[in-house]
Amino acid sequence: MNIGVCGAGTIASWISDILEQLNDEKIVKYGVASAFPEQCPPFAEKYGWKKVYQTYEEMMSDEAIDVIYIAVPNHLHMEVCMQALEHGKNVVVEKPFAVNYTQAKAMIDKAKEKNLFISEALWPSFLPSRKIIDQAIADGKIGDVTGARIISKGNVMFLERVKKLETGGGSLLDMGPYVLGRMTNHFGTDYEKVEGTFEMLDTGVDAKDFYTITYPDGKKIECVSTINTPDDEREEYCEILGTKGCIFMNVVSNPDVIEIRDNAGNVVEKPEMPKLIQNSEIPFVKGYEHEWIAFEKAIREGKKQTDEAPWEQTLTISKIMTELRAQAGIVFPFE
Secondary structure: OEEEEEOOOHHHHHHHHHHHHHOOOOOEEEEEEOOOHHHHHHHHHHHOOOEEOOOHHHHHOOOOOOEEEEOOOHHHHHHHHHHHHHOOOEEEEEOOOOOOHHHHHHHHHHHHHHOOOEEEEOHHHHOHHHHHHHHHHHOOOOOOEEEEEEEEEOEOOOOHHHHOHHHOOOHHHHHHHHHHHHHHHHHOOOOOEEEEEEEEOOOOOEEEEEEEEEOOOOOEEEEEEEOEOOHHHOEEEEEEEEOOEEEEEOOOOOOOOEEEEEOOOOEEEOOOOOOOOEOOOOOOOEOOHHHHHHHHHHHHOOOOOOOOOOHHHHHHHHHHHHHHHHHHOOOOOOO
16 A cells, blocks of 8 residues: 655654554555645655655656545645545545534545545554453443543643644644544444533634533543643543443553553553554654554455544544534634
């Protein structure tokens, strides 16, 4: 599978580094294009991409490319995705898949029309830790599941794009896919209602989000996500709550500690965590190989979506984020 990547920024570099270490002959880092073409030659040389293109159009017209990986700013996801689909290319889109539900549905509908593969690169959905958690739930380790707390208080204010309405910024679109991905992975997509409160930046984007999602059977998922929490107040964890205890994860997106606890808070089981490939420069970035192994397998088998991150999950996450932005009164200028 020959990959063409649109964008030569941070996330593209993280993926490239891990794929270089994976060194799977079935997953080929073939070509790179960027809105800033001068970035491509050093990017390709550093991370082992075979070919450099001057434009997205040039890359998408190359018959050697099997899948286009879209790693551009949020507000450009739909535009570049539609361009790739029109060129008959399978597509992988970085999170957030789109800036709103209407865009997400249009992108998936276009892929269906063209009979092409499309998936969100929702990395946590593909990790081995997800199966460990699902198995613990299925085995009744915490009894009947009653709800969850998913807390992601971080600070990414060094990223200019997250501060701006014009680039689809804000906490919901930056942190929301991780929080909501974790929720839909273990609770499904059939939610009943969502209610939130928000703290805003002067630029008009949300900086702190506090929301509760209720399922038809009464389960409540309490969520917090932030992009501007001071370092000494940062915390991240997920607890899936049950009648006999809880499953604790020390990181929402990619836990390296999972504990099964009883109602008194005692750790009764601590599963061994599989080894993941770590980014060479940022060790906490790890495990991206699993999503790309799944993408390659699905495309090779002629599937149009993955089992791990199906379209229904992508659409549900986008729908919830769109509902919450409406509650917060956030409107992007390009919508």
